[in-house]
Amino acid sequence: MAKNKKVTSYDVAREAGVSQSAVSRVFRPGLSVSQKTRDKVMTAANRMGYRPNAIARMLITKQSGMVAVIVSSRANVNYPEVLSQVSKQLAAQNKRVLLFTLDDPDGVDELFEQIWTFQVDGVIALAAHFESHRLAQFEEHDIPVVLYNRNVPDSMANTVCCNHELGIKQLITELEKNNPKKYLVLSGPKDSDVANERREIAISLLKQFDVEDVSILYGDYSYQSGRDCLAKWLQKNPAPDAIICSNDTMAIGVIDEARENHNIHIPNDISVVGFDGITSSAWLSYQITTIKQPVEQLVKAAVAMLLERIETPDLPPEARVLTGVLIKGNSVKRP
Amino acid sequence: MAKNKKVTSYDVAREAGVSQSAVSRVFRPGLSVSQKTRDKVMTAANRMGYRPNAIARMLITKQSGMVAVIVSSRANVNYPEVLSQVSKQLAAQNKRVLLFTLDDPDGVDELFEQIWTFQVDGVIALAAHFESHRLAQFEEHDIPVVLYNRNVPDSMANTVCCNHELGIKQLITELEKNNPKKYLVLSGPKDSDVANERREIAISLLKQFDVEDVSILYGDYSYQSGRDCLAKWLQKNPAPDAIICSNDTMAIGVIDEARENHNIHIPNDISVVGFDGITSSAWLSYQITTIKQPVEQLVKAAVAMLLERIETPDLPPEARVLTGVLIKGNSVKRP
Numbered sequence: 009m010a011k012n013k014k015v016t017s018y019d020v021a022r023e024a025g026v027s028q029s030a031v032s033r034v035f036r037p038g039l040s041v042s043q044k045t046r047d048k049v050m051t052a053a054n055r056m057g058y059r060p061n062a063i064a065r066m067l068i069t070k071q072s073g074m075v076a077v078i079v080s081s082r083a084n085v086n087y088p089e090v091l092s093q094v095s096k097q098l099a100a101q102n103k104r105v106l107l108f109t110l111d112d113p114d115g116v117d118e119l120f121e122q123i124w125t126f127q128v129d130g131v132i133a134l135a136a137h138f139e140s141h142r143l144a145q146f147e148e149h150d151i152p153v154v155l156y157n158r159n160v161p162d163s164m165a166n167t168v169c170c171n172h173e174l175g176i177k178q179l180i181t182e183l184e185k186n187n188p189k190k191y192l193v194l195s196g197p198k199d200s201d202v203a204n205e206r207r208e209i210a211i212s213l214l215k216q217f218d219v220e221d222v223s224i225l226y227g228d229y230s231y232q233s234g235r236d237c238l239a240k241w242l243q244k245n246p247a248p249d250a251i252i253c254s255n256d257t258m259a260i261g262v263i264d265e266a267r268e269n270h271n272i273h274i275p276n277d278i279s280v281v282g283f284d285g286i287t288s289s290a291w292l293s294y295q296i297t298t299i300k301q302p303v304e305q306l307v308k309a310a311v312a313m314l315l316e317r318i319e320t321p322d323l324p325p326e327a328r329v330l331t332g333v334l335i336k337g338n339s340v341k342r343p
Numbered sequence: 344m345a346k347n348k349k350v351t352s353y354d355v356a357r358e359a360g361v362s363q364s365a366v367s368r369v370f371r372p373g374l375s376v377s378q379k380t381r382d383k384v385m386t387a388a389n390r391m392g393y394r395p396n397a398i399a400r401m402l403i404t405k406q407s408g409m410v411a412v413i414v415s416s417r418a419n420v421n422y423p424e425v426l427s428q429v430s431k432q433l434a435a436q437n438k439r440v441l442l443f444t445l446d447d448p449d450g451v452d453e454l455f456e457q458i459w460t461f462q463v464d465g466v467i468a469l470a471a472h473f474e475s476h477r478l479a480q481f482e483e484h485d486i487p488v489v490l491y492n493r494n495v496p497d498s499m500a501n502t503v504c505c506n507h508e509l510g511i512k513q514l515i516t517e518l519e520k521n522n523p524k525k526y527l528v529l530s531g532p533k534d535s536d537v538a539n540e541r542r543e544i545a546i547s548l549l550k551q552f553d554v555e556d557v558s559i560l561y562g563d564y565s566y567q568s569g570r571d572c573l574a575k576w577l578q579k580n581p582a583p584d585a586i587i588c589s590n591d592t593m594a595i596g597v598i599d600e601a602r603e604n605h606n607i608h609i610p611n612d613i614s615v616v617g618f619d620g621i622t623s624s625a626w627l628s629y630q631i632t633t634i635k636q637p638v639e640q641l642v643k644a645a646v647a648m649l650l651e652r653i654e655t656p657d658l659p660p661e662a663r664v665l666t667g668v669l670i671k672g673n674s675v676k677r678p
Binding site: 121148 | 351352353362363364367368408409412414416422423426427430431434439440441442443444446452453456457459461480483484566570595598599600602603604622623626627628629
């Protein structure tokens with residue numbers, strides 16, 4: 009056998025002259041198998057260096073082969089695509105995803121208990137917010153953690169993140185070509201780190217561009233909140249010239265509400281920009297000008313960083329920031 | 344302590360008068376901790392019946408506490424919603440999701456090897472196609488399996504599925520109110536069981552409704568394939584009166600292509616129906632008439648069935664079929 013090829017139960021079965029399921033039964037507790045078969049299998053397995061199960065592997069390598077991936081229900085990221093990439097890229101490194109969904113902050117204690125119990129080799133948190141004393145717990149347990157789509161300064165966690173500042177600057181530069189007077193910033197929820205970061209960057213950049221008329225609205229990242237925020241605004245105010253949405257999903261809600269219920273033309277009457285570059289942002293009905301997150305590269309960075317920390321726990325924390333791609337859609341008025 | 348409350352490391356820490364991380368270090372192989380702390384923790388842990396880690400629990404209960412969830416990249420189901428529901432409902436039963444993504448059929452051997460290795464308690468397959476000899480392997484390994492959104496007759500697997508026949512009948516009944524002459528059936532890919540089932544049901548029902556002019560097109564469930572199929576059809580043929588799409592995503596592609604590139608009005612010129620009831624099917628720009636899958640109930644049935652099989656392996660296979668909800672959108676011409 010080539011030295012680096014992982015020995016499978018199928019290889020052992022071939023060598024021992026038995027079925028694969030016979031091999032598997034030998035190594036599964038509580039299942040019956042004849043002594044003769046057991047002997048054949050054990051001889052072949054020992055000779056080939058076969059590591060049959062999670063228990064054996066954990067006892068030998070002190071690694072469970074599992075990475076906890078925590079997904080918040082508040083996830084704004086292109087969640088299915090990110091999760092699928094994480095699963096694929098970890099599988100390529102012979103690690104498996106143990107999935108946790110975090111719905112309310114009260115569930116954190118139990119979630120952490122599960123993470124200690126399953127002795128995962130590391131943690132990737134997608135869009136989940138953890139207080140710094142929580143992040144410290146990972147360190148106390150010697151479990152490396154990578155925060156995806158987070159930029160937590162001065163923290164002990166590793167982070168990967170898209171460059172929000174550069175992206176939002178590119179979007180505002182597009183909008184400013186028409187010299188809009190009245191801006192709306194449609195922020196994500198106040199308890200989202202990313203939403204707060206994107207909103208504050210937009211406000212600060214608009215100041216640098218000498219824009220004076222800026223109003224802030226708060227949605228919850230959902231389609232419906234995009235619709236509701238615009239409808240409520242239009243009840244008492246004239247339409248703005250430009251709307252900066254903190255994600256694409258709210259931008260889609262804004263466009264639908266404007267077009268279908270207020271007969272407002274996008275982009276002639278209002279220019280709209282989003283963020284993330286989700287699949288539906290490119291659909292013909294929307295064609296949103298946005299920043300596409302480099303999901304594959306972000307995940308690659310997150311996985312690489314996590315594996316480095318698993319191998320070398322003492323590495324200092326690191327923040328990796330990748331640049332998104334400006335998508336020039338059809339939601340910003342052409343000058 | 345109340346008898347049914349699960350003892351956590353936090354409880355043991357309180358009892359032993361040490362920090363939670365000290366408790367955790369005692370039970371994690373290879374980490375240092377003082378003998379004094381170790382003694383305190385072990386005394387408290389033994390008295391309280393604390394099961395500290397996956398190895399200990401697996402050795403005692405012969406259960407890993409993990410359920411493998413296999414997601415095909417061909418997944419047509421409302422995948423993020425389904426996965427999130429599966430994770431939540433299994434967590435409520437103290438089971439965790441070990442996630443596997445299946446991208447190409449060649450990966451099945453390795454995927455199965457991983458499933459045997461991690462000794463999962465059961466398997467839920469979302470939209471993954473397995474040959475019957477593959478399903479037999481689960482049985483040989485005494486691992487219960489539930490196929491989600493599948494209806495495999497005569498198989499040894501448990502299945503949960505939405506009632507496609509009833510749903511498609513409701514959709515055709517809506518379409519028939521206008522007495523359309525020319526029908527298109529836009530099918531999903533030929534290697535998808537669900538796509539084949541939905542297409543054949545539609546064709547068979549249209550015959551029962553005495554519809555004569557039916558053409559079949561094949562997409563791959565994606566938005567782009569919906570657009571491409573319609574564009575190609577219109578190059579050589581007049582627009583049909585009605586299009587039955589095998590999922591909502593292709594219906595959205597059809598509507599965008601018709602409206603944006605061919606100046607065809609939906610529903611006045613063409614009536615379009617979808618299937619699944621995904622979130623974007625209800626967006627104002629689309630408002631698709633479709634069948635909404637009862638995701639929460641389907642997952643509840645899948646999880647309940649799996650847990651029954653884990654407890655009582657000899658139960659006969661069972662197929663559960665739940666009824667979807669007809670959503671009357673705005674994509675079918677009103678009579």
